[in-house]
Amino acid sequence: MRLFLSWSGDLSHRVAKAFAEWIPDVINAIEPWLSSAHIEAGSAWNSELQNQLRCCEFGVFFVTASNDQSPWLQFEFGALASRLENTCVCPYLVDIRSAQLPAGPLTQFQATQADKAGTWSLVSALNRKLGDSALREDRLQRMFDRLWPDLCAEIT
16 A cells, blocks of 8 residues: 655654654555655656656655644645545644644544554554455564554654
């Protein structure tokens, strides 16, 4: 499953890159797409971005206190959220709480904190989205518990 990762700003980008490297180790069937890693120099970046927004089934939005109103994050969020019948979107709150988010599109979807419990919730949702290809929950839990310290070190 292709996973769209949206970021805006340095902290958001750093956490998104760490998540992109980490999540396929937890769930091998996940193929993260991160603009900074997957759009090659000289490419028509807007076409590639639009293509990914059309084909990804799940989006994770790395929200920080400094980007919670980023026009770019809002644009990508709206593009994925408009396809709700087939797509899930999840604000992943890095250094901000749900109650601190300003009213707007990001508050219309269940967010998760960038902590162990919140990340487990997100990973479980990603796994369920895989349907018949999903890992058994006990195996997923073992992989998550084994690899969580790696991601946690990058988040903090």
